[in-house]
Amino acid sequence: MNDLLDRILGLPRQQKIGVLAGLIIALLALDYFFLYAPQSLKSAQLAQNIESGQQERDKKRKLAANLPKLEQQQKELDGMLKLAVAQLPERKEIPDLLSSVSSKAREAGLEILIFRPRGENLQEFYAEIPVDIVVRGGFHELVTFFDEVGRLNRLVNMQNIEMRNPxxxxxxxxxxxxxxxxxxxxxxxxxxxxxxxxxxxxxxxxR
Structure with missing residues (x-):
């Protein structure tokens, strides 16, 4: 080490300055790689973690703000489902419901020519129960019949209505x-x- 210093001290002035500048640059480089660079990496990771945390916080705040609205929508959907269920008869109620439909026709003053239930058509969550109906009577009686069926507390959908043979x-x-x-x-x-x-x-x- 002393020999190295003696050699440096024995150099001309310009060379001494060059050697000292090189040493300073080397020391700064060592400081950067061993001190500053790791801290810089940690700072970048910390900033990324903070940003991710802020995004997650904002997301949860948004969900919390929308929670009352989502709960209200859920209540409305539950109410609609209960209403739909209330309008659909159970299996054991089907005969009485069909009897009510035929009774509405007679009460309206119509003559029942055909009242023929078909087989059930199973869907994903419900079954369709179609019935072929042919009745005879005046226009006013027909309108009364369709109106009374529509007022039943169970859902009955009247489709493909045709009037003929006046x-x-x-x-x-x-x-x-x-x-x-x-x-x-x-x-x-x-x-x-x-x-x-x-x-x-x-x-x-x-297939």
């Missing part, structure tokens, strides 16, 4: 009206599983 009987015109009346019921868990299996089997058969 006949004059005294001072009134008699018509034959046909319609497909469809009511619905929710499937229980076992029925839903069977319906899903049937759909999967039918889809596989089409």
């Amino acid at each position: 006949k004059v009987q005294g001072e009134r015109v008699s018509l034959d009206a046909s319609t497909l009346a469809t009511t619905y019921r929710f499937l229980d868990e076992g029925e839903r599983k069977r319906a899903a299996a049937d759909r999967a089997k039918a889809a596989k058969a089409k």
Whole structure:
């Protein structure tokens, strides 16, 4: 070490300055790599963690702000579901419901020509129960019948209404009206599983 210092001290002035400048640069480089660079990396990681934390905090704040709205929407959906369930008859209620529909026709003054239930059509969560109906009577009686069916506390959908064969009987015109009346019921868990299996089997058969 002393020999090195002696050599440096024995150098001309310009060379001494160059050697000292090189030493200073080397020391600064060592300081950077061993002191500043690790701290800089830690600072960058810390800044990234802070930014991620702020983003997560903002996300949770937004969710918290929307929570009352989401809860209200959930309540509304629950209410709509309960209303829908209340309008759909249970399996045991179907015969009485169909009897009510035919009674509404007679009470309106119509003659029932056809009242023929079809087989159930199973969907994912419910079953459709269609009934072919053909009645005869005046236009006013027909309108009364359709209106009364629409007022039932159970859902009955009247589709494909057709009126034909007008006949004059005294001072009134008699018509034959046909319609497909469809009511619905929710499937229980076992029925839903069977319906899903049937759909999967039918889809596989089409391949």
